[in-house]
Amino acid sequence: MGAAGTHGGRRDPRKDAHEVDKLAKRLRRQVGEAIADFGLIEHGDRVMVCLSGGKDSYALLDVLLALRDKAPVGFELIAVNLDQKQPGFPAEVLPRYLQGRGVPYRIVEQDTYSVVKRVVPEGKTMCALCSRLRRGVLYRVASELGATKIALGHHRDDILATFFLNLFHGGKLKAMPPKLVSDDGRHVVIRPLAYVKEDDLAAYAEAKAFPLIPCTLCGSQENLQRRQMRAMLREWQERHPGRVESILRALSDVRATHLMDRRLFDFAGLRAERRAGTGADAAFEPRELGEPLFAEDTDA
Numbered sequence: 001m002g003a004a005g006t007h008g009g010r011r012d013p014r015k016d017a018h019e020v021d022k023l024a025k026r027l028r029r030q031v032g033e034a035i036a037d038f039g040l041i042e043h044g045d046r047v048m049v050c051l052s053g054g055k056d057s058y059a060l061l062d063v064l065l066a067l068r069d070k071a072p073v074g075f076e077l078i079a080v081n082l083d084q085k086q087p088g089f090p091a092e093v094l095p096r097y098l099q100g101r102g103v104p105y106r107i108v109e110q111d112t113y114s115v116v117k118r119v120v121p122e123g124k125t126m127c128a129l130c131s132r133l134r135r136g137v138l139y140r141v142a143s144e145l146g147a148t149k150i151a152l153g154h155h156r157d158d159i160l161a162t163f164f165l166n167l168f169h170g171g172k173l174k175a176m177p178p179k180l181v182s183d184d185g186r187h188v189v190i191r192p193l194a195y196v197k198e199d200d201l202a203a204y205a206e207a208k209a210f211p212l213i214p215c216t217l218c219g220s221q222e223n224l225q226r227r228q229m230r231a232m233l234r235e236w237q238e239r240h241p242g243r244v245e246s247i248l249r250a251l252s253d254v255r256a257t258h259l260m261d262r263r264l265f266d267f268a269g270l271r272a273e274r275r276a277g278t279g280a281d282a283a284f285e286p287r288e289l290g291e292p293l294f295a296e297d298t299d300a
Ligand code: SF4
Pocket: 126, 127, 128, 130, 131, 215, 218, 219, 220, 221, 222
């Protein structure tokens, strides 16, 4: 037996199908957990799924469609793509895919590309302005569609890369939340892939043969610092198994008493009291032996 899915150098279709089935179950479980843990989707929601044509947003839509058909709560999905008029954008790909899947959708055409090109100096990364403009359009469309939630395809590794960007370059303990309210208070943005790792999304997109649209059409490069964060996480993933999962877990197990933010904890007002056993003395708490980081290893 060779590598997973191969037999004597040839692929074993049954094993391949089994692996894809396991992967699909894992994605559904992790998305379901994120939805439950953070209250991302409720009965009666109209969820606008932002579809860029990349692997992450295709997978997000696919998993949400599967959950919608099984979920005990009733919610609607509507896919939205913003055609930003980048040169060579294959405008027919997403409508064809969405019609084939029977998904209600809206394609919004807005030439943010020209604006970004005009405003950002040559050679500078355009992503910050591009994303801001795109967000503005998507918020407007969400209002027009009466969407109660806006679902984005950011995943675990995006969240961690943002966390380290803020830590290393922003001097803040801050990541990308699974749920947030827009600055104007009118929209709820959700990230149902918060527990899903990027490699799983890439494998899923390949297995499902999603008609991917390349993300390099605009000619911009991802910000160098963000690229460095991704490379760092990837290296940790390979050299220190479990480390990335431990960091993600840490984001949901925050001890304000053991940090230094005086707005979160009243250090000045701290007094002795006759009570024992809180574990406050231990600065480092290793994970219990055998305690799973996530339910990752419990695939059926
Ligand atoms: S890669 Fe291009 S399309 Fe994507 S955010 Fe950056 S500028 Fe915009």
